[in-house]
Every structure is written in C-alpha cells, then in structure tokens.
Amino acid sequence: MSSHREAPEVSKDPVADNTDVYAFVSPDRPDTVTLIANFIPLQHPDGGPNFYEFGDDVLYEIKVSNSGDAQPDVTYQFRFTTRVKNANTFLYNTGPIKNIGDATFNRPQTYSVVRVARGHQPQRLATRLAVPPVNIGPRSTPSYASLAAQGVHALPGGRTVFAGQRADGFWVDLGSVFDLGTLRPFQHLHLIPMADAPGVNGLQDSNVHTIAIQVPKSDLARGGHTPTSVGDAGSVIGVWATASRQRSKVYDSDGHPDSFGPFQQVSRLGNPLVNEVLIPMASKDRWNAQTPHGDSAFAKYVSRPELAGLLPVLYPGVFPHLKAYTKPRADLLAILLTGIPTGVVPGFQNFTGSTQADMLRLNLAVPPSSKPNPLGLVGGDAAGFPNGRRLTDDVVTIELRAVAGLTIPLVDKSFTPDAATSAITDGTHNTNAAFLGHFPYLGTPAGGFQSRPGTPHS
Amino acid sequence: MPQTTRRTFLSASAAGAAVAGAVTLAPAALVRNPLDTDNPLAPVRTGGPLVAYVEDVSSGDVTLLVGEEEVVVHDPDLATAIARAASRR
Numbered sequence: 001m002s003s004h005r006e007a008p009e010v011s012k013d014p015v016a017d018n019t020d021v022y023a024f025v026s027p028d029r030p031d032t033v034t035l036i037a038n039f040i041p042l043q044h045p046d047g048g049p050n051f052y053e054f055g056d057d058v059l060y061e062i063k064v065s066n067s068g069d070a071q072p073d074v075t076y077q078f079r080f081t082t083r084v085k086n087a088n089t090f091l092y093n094t095g096p097i098k099n100i101g102d103a104t105f106n107r108p109q110t111y112s113v114v115r116v117a118r119g120h121q122p123q124r125l126a127t128r129l130a131v132p133p134v135n136i137g138p139r140s141t142p143s144y145a146s147l148a149a150q151g152v153h154a155l156p157g158g159r160t161v162f163a164g165q166r167a168d169g170f171w172v173d174l175g176s177v178f179d180l181g182t183l184r185p186f187q188h189l190h191l192i193p194m195a196d197a198p199g200v201n202g203l204q205d206s207n208v209h210t211i212a213i214q215v216p217k218s219d220l221a222r223g224g225h226t227p228t229s230v231g232d233a234g235s236v237i238g239v240w241a242t243a244s245r246q247r248s249k250v251y252d253s254d255g256h257p258d259s260f261g262p263f264q265q266v267s268r269l270g271n272p273l274v275n276e277v278l279i280p281m282a283s284k285d286r287w288n289a290q291t292p293h294g295d296s297a298f299a300k301y302v303s304r305p306e307l308a309g310l311l312p313v314l315y316p317g318v319f320p321h322l323k324a325y326t327k328p329r330a331d332l333l334a335i336l337l338t339g340i341p342t343g344v345v346p347g348f349q350n351f352t353g354s355t356q357a358d359m360l361r362l363n364l365a366v367p368p369s370s371k372p373n374p375l376g377l378v379g380g381d382a383a384g385f386p387n388g389r390r391l392t393d394d395v396v397t398i399e400l401r402a403v404a405g406l407t408i409p410l411v412d413k414s415f416t417p418d419a420a421t422s423a424i425t426d427g428t429h430n431t432n433a434a435f436l437g438h439f440p441y442l443g444t445p446a447g448g449f450q451s452r453p454g455t456p457h458s
Numbered sequence: 459m460p461q462t463t464r465r466t467f468l469s470a471s472a473a474g475a476a477v478a479g480a481v482t483l484a485p486a487a488l489v490r491n492p493l494d495t496d497n498p499l500a501p502v503r504t505g506g507p508l509v510a511y512v513e514d515v516s517s518g519d520v521t522l523l524v525g526e527e528e529v530v531v532h533d534p535d536l537a538t539a540i541a542r543a544a545s546r547r
Contacts, residue, residue, distance in 0.1 A: 246526065260525070
C-alpha cells in the first residue's frame with residue numbers, strides 16, 4: 001500500500017501509522033496549497049463500539065522544507081484531546097448526532113493547531129477545534145456529509161483545517177501485489193501463471209483519519225512570497241508528514257497510560273511507496289524514525305531497487321531490457337530524492353538541491369490542471385505526481401512503470417524501455433467514494449450500517 | 459445508564475439535556491488525558507511523576523523523562539544505585 005502498515009513496528013500502532021500524504025495547489029482556490037496526511041489505515045466502517053479516533057498521545061505533524069536542505073522550515077502540529085461526556089454508558093453516542101457539538105456525541109475529540117516557523121517561536125493557530133464523529137449509520141449520524149462539514153474550521157491568516165474520518169482515497173490491488181507481485185491483468189505471464197483477471201481494489205470502502213490544512217502559498221514558500229515562476233528554485237517546496245510518541249509509556253494500576261519524555265518520531269511519509277517497496281524490512285523502522293535530511297543513507301535502495309530486479313524474475317521474458325540495465329537508477333534518485341532539475345522535462349523542474357531526501361516536492365508556480373491526468377507528469381500533466389500529489393493521481397501505476405524503467409530515458413537516452421512497461425497496471429482504478437470538489441476533498445467515509453463486508457475465499 | 463431512554467434515542471435535543479446533567483455531576487470523568495494536549499505550549503509541570511531510564515549502567519548516564527522533556531544526568535553512583543536497587547527482589 002502507499003504507506004499503510006508499511007513497517008513492522010508502526011503496523012502494530014495504527015493510530016500513529018501515516019498512510020498517505022498529498023500536496024497540491026488547490027484546484028478551486030489556486031492561490032492556496034492543500035496538505036493532507038492520512039492516518040489509521042484499513043478502517044472497517046462498522047468497527048465499533050470503540051470507533052477509530054486520533055491518539056491523544058501522538059504528535060501529528062506536517063512539515064515543509066523550502067530552503068533546499070530538507071530540514072523543516074514550516075511545521076504544522078496537531079494535538080488531540082478526547083473526552084467522555086457520560087461515564088455511565090458504553091455507547092459512543094447516546095442518540096442521533098445531528099450537530100458536531102451535540103451532547104449525544106459521547107466521546108468527542110478536539111485538537112489544537114500550532115505553526116512552527118524555523119527560527120521563530122511556535123504560533124498557536126487554534127485550540128479546541130471539534131473533530132466530527134465517525135460515520136456510524138443513518139440513525140446515529142444522519143446527514144453525515146453536512147455533519148462532517150461542520151468540522152471544517154477557518155484559521156487565522158486565510159488558513160482552513162479539517163481533522164476527522166474520511167474515505168481512503170488510495171486504491172491498489174492489495175491481494176495480488178502482496179502475493180508474489182502478481183498483476184492480475186497479466187498474471188498468465190507470471191512465474192506461477194493463472195488466467196488473467198480484472199484488478200480488485202483492496203481499499204474500497206475503507207476509511208482513514210485525515211488531517212488536512214489549506215494555506216496560502218505564501219505560508220509555505222521561501223521568504224513568504226507567492227511563487228509565479230516555474231523555473232525559480234524558490235517555487236519548490238518539499239513536504240512530508242510524521243507521527244511521534246513520547247519515549248516512555250507507563251500504565252497505572254487502573255490501566256490508564258501516561259507518557260513521559262520528548263517525542264520520538266515513529267512514522268514518516270513523503271513520496272508514496274518509498275518505505276513500503278524500496279526500503280528493506282530490517283531498515284523500515286529506522287527509516288520511519290529518521291528525518292529526510294539523512295536519507296542519503298538509504299539512497300542505495302533507491303538507486304538499486306529490489307523490485308526492479310524482481311520484475312524480470314517474476315515475469316520471465318517480459319523485461320529483458322530492464323534485466324540487462326546495470327547502472328544506478330539516476331531517474332529514481334532524481335524523482336524521489338532530489339527532485340527533477342531544469343532541462344529534463346521541458347518547462348518543468350522541482351529540484352530542491354543536492355541533499356538527498358524523501359519529500360513530496362511541489363512546484364507552487366505550476367497551476368492546477370483543468371483536465372488532470374491520473375498519470376501526472378509521465379502523462380504530460382505537470383500539475384500531478386511527482387510534482388506534489390493529487391488525490392486522483394494513480395501513483396501505483398506511475399511508480400510501477402517508473403521502477404520498471406519507463407523513466408530511465410529521462411536521464412539515459414541509450415535505454416529503451418521494454419514494450420510491456422507502459423502497459424503495466426494492477427488493474428484497479430479509483431472505486432472509492434467520490435472525491436469532493438472542495439476542501440477537504442477526500443470523500444465521505446463509508447458508513448458502518450450502510451457498508452457490507454467482503455466475501456472471503458480460501 | 460439512567461440517562462438513556464427510548465425518548466433520548468428518538469430526540470437528539472432531549473438526549474443532549476440529559477447528558478449535560480451527567481457532565482455537571484461528574485466533571486472528573488471529562489478529562490481522560492492528564493496532559494493538556496489542547497495547550498501544547500504549556501510549560502512543563504514540575505513535581506509530577508517521572509521515569510528514570512538507565513540504558514547502560516557502565517556509562518554512568520541516567521535519563522530522566524519528565525513531562526515532554528528529557529534530562530540526562532551523568533552520575534555513575536546514581537546509575538549504579540538504581541541498578542543495585544533493581545536487582546533486589
């Protein structure tokens with residue numbers, strides 16, 4: 001998955017598990033940027049009676065570097081507090097919740113937002129902002145879309161924020177890709193062949209918890225400017241999100257935890273699928289604990305990706321050119337760790353300097369596309385991944401094709417991709433809830449009452 | 459569950475009034491987390507509980523975790539004393 005359960009330790013700590021990060025120029029407010037970080041993967045809509053919620057003991061952060069050194073220049077911090085209104089009931093809600101502040105919402109969460117600019121004192125933007133309840137069903141949370149909309153809050157400085165449950169916007173065939181790299185539409189070519197079949201979106205009807213913030217471009221860009229020139233180095237930002245826990249947790253005799261000490265990062269996400277697919281299992285937890293600034297230590301896994309070696313083995317005879325290519329993958333190093341410099345893609349760059357760092361790089365001067373191409377930059381749409389990441393970008397297909405060699409010619413004209421490369425797909429498309437046309441853009445989460453479990457086979 | 463009745467399930471406003479009464483009677487149940495996470499800029503509390511962590515007794519370092527801070531004290535005698543105390547059962 002993008003980064004759902006991508007590392008051994010954080011897979012056991014879903015409240016702190018960052019599943020996806022998005023950064024894009026807001027299509028309906030192109031003077032702003034929307035940053036989204038999702039947490040708590042694979043939520044069953046009917047997962048009560050203790051439904052999913054943010055962690056009071058987790059520090060959630062969205063970080064932006066704008067000075068080329070992969071250090072955070074602007075950080076938004078989010079801290080949550082949970083209350084129980086009625087201590088004498090087991091119910092999440094003691095009646096229908098029609099408004100976000102209803103007394104029937106028995107376990108509400110609120111949160112604070114703090115902006116930290118490098119070298120400055122932290123600025124508290126808001127406290128006690130309400131989080132909507134999860135989507136339980138038509139009796140408990142009627143008119144859920146309008147109920148959740150009450151969780152969109154205006155912040156000082158033209159900023160807007162939302163935190164709460166949303167439909168996952170990521171799609172991929174989980175069942176097949178983790179079964180020895182199977183791509184169902186081409187599985188007759190697999191080392192262990194089966195009849196071709198359509199892809200299955202393993203995240204359909206799955207919810208996540210979203211933190212989304214929309215800010216003026218000047219809130220993020222170097223020097224507080226609003227970038228207008230694509231070629232200007234100051235137009236590019238690097239984005240990543242983290243979750244951190246205090247170093248020690250102690251349970252009292254009533255079973256209540258208390259945390260002590262400074263925060264230690266336990267989850268990190270910039271580009272999708274990096275820790276998931278490129279970093280070896282034994283290094284994944286350490287990768288999650290590091291800052292992007294130190295990612296040169298992991299660059300060898302990007303320049304020699306294990307998956308590029310596996311594809312010719314799993315699909316014999318399909319990737320002869322890829323199999324024969326022995327050079328370091330300068331294309332992937334650029335796309336994922338430094339950004340694409342001027343001169344590689346005509347009229348475009350998102351280069352952040354020589355510091356190798358996994359960040360989602362966004363050139364703020366590229367306007368939103370009127371007809372977004374899900375294949376983003378490789379599809380000729382410079383407003384999409386790997387120039388930031390929009391909800392509609394098909395990052396699985398883009399990265400599969402890139403790893404298979406489609407982007408090598410950007411930096412090595414002597415290489416011709418295999419014929420199959422541009423056709424690679426896991427066969428899925430976005431069958432999740434429809435995206436919204438406005439902030440926070442992610443779709444209405446699936447309801448517990450309305451959704452149906454899948455059909456197991458063994 | 460005295461506040462929950464058929465009527466409260468059918469009327470959000472009625473249920474709201476009932477639960478508000480419960481809140482007034484049991485304010486201690488309102489705040490579960492002892493840290494004021496809605497106020498992350500609050501100063502570190504003093505005099506509260508803390509955790510002492512000795513990773514390597516031979517280093518003489520004792521790490522004290524208090525609030526959201528960490529203090530490392532280099533005190534070989536203290537590190538040794540903690541280790542000895544821990545070995546007594």
